[in-house]
Amino acid sequence: MNPFDKLYKPGKMTLGIEFPLDNDWSTEGNRKRLEDNRPFGVPDISNHLELAQQIDEAGFAALWMRDVPIYDPNFGDGAQLFDTLPYLGYLSAATKNILLGTAAIVLPLQQPIKLAKAAATIENLSDGRLLLGLGLGDRPVEFPMYNIDYKKDLKSLDKILTLLKKLGKQIAI
Template sequence: MQVGLSLPQFGPTATREHVLRCAQAADAAGFDSLWAADHVVVPREFRSPYPYAADGINSTIYPPDVMLEALSLLTFVAGATERIRLGTSVLVLPMRQPVLLAKVLATLDHLSGGRLTLGVGVGWCEEEFEVLDLPYDRRGRRTDEALQLLRAFWSQDWVDFEGEFYRVDGWTCRPRPAGPIPFWFGGDTRPQMERTVRFGDGWMAAPRSPLEKTLRDRERLREIAERAGRDPASITVHAGGAGFLVPGELGRLAEELHRLAEAGVEHTTVRADPEHIDRTPELIAQFGAEHLPALKA
């Protein structure tokens, strides 16, 4: 199993110094990846229910807390680390202009030495789309076109593309990524699973889902892949938000990760505990020394 760390991105933990300490500690301790979530703005009150919580509330966002922008954050830690991969969990693709995004992502991958994994979602917060003057009800189709454009700009010398939302007539965009950027798709809806099968290298289970639900969703993904003629084993399965790095509880966290690995989950993430900011780099190092070798075996 591969284990990543969710970067300290929200609230009082999202300081320059703490981000650097955590990213460099994870890089040195043998963690496989660093992850950042994507929201641009937060409303005073949410109208849209959060689809991955029973009460419809996203408990990770407390406006008006600090909320670091995902790609800026990953670019920042790319320059302070050496080998650890960098990922979005997830980037809300239909909120981004795809030609500009192709340039930004390719530059990040190029300068980081090919370390980027692009986790993609279609978004759930309708009011965030409204403030960005973007249509919410057509975000799936916009995502599909954006994915095609990204891959075109990263593989073709000159791009000609005409779709429902975007048109490009004879343009190029450099640099290219250092290597193919893996696409992982987050979400448990059928359209997102079908998108995973068509475009993806990995699938990201709904955040903090019980293992039983993740396994049921994985079976749904396998059935969709088999019907489409794709080998389900070619799609990496990620279950995020496995737990927090808490003093005295690292062994229990490792047991939970072993349970995920035994169930066939190939990648997961853990989080720093905001109640123990000063000890987070120490806990990252301790978990890396005491538990990561067995998880990777």
């Protein structure tokens, strides 16, 4: 199965949902966060397995997960602070039909062979439901923390992408 066939249907619109569905900034949400002893910006993922199953059963096309390697409180959102790929592997065991997408893995911060191996693992666990979205990153604070010179290392991204495509021929990238 090509996951894109499920995602793109000529003449039809498909819908997906992006996790986390938390980060409740209301007074009640803040109270619950403090009760749970969660730092500001860290989502409550305790019900994600159940939510993923409900989303799957409701017929949504995809469940998306953002890759935010470093929490920057000045950026404006908490986003997805947990490691995206193991998390999708966990959710793949609880779902049957929904595509599982990354929106998007910050490619310059990844080791290509390890990324291809992790993606292939999820691809197999999920029976071909992985959509591996890749991006260049948008949070400047992350790159120095990984000892990466963003402008210099962008030049090597074509090589990394070519390697990923060779390593993961069956993964929808």
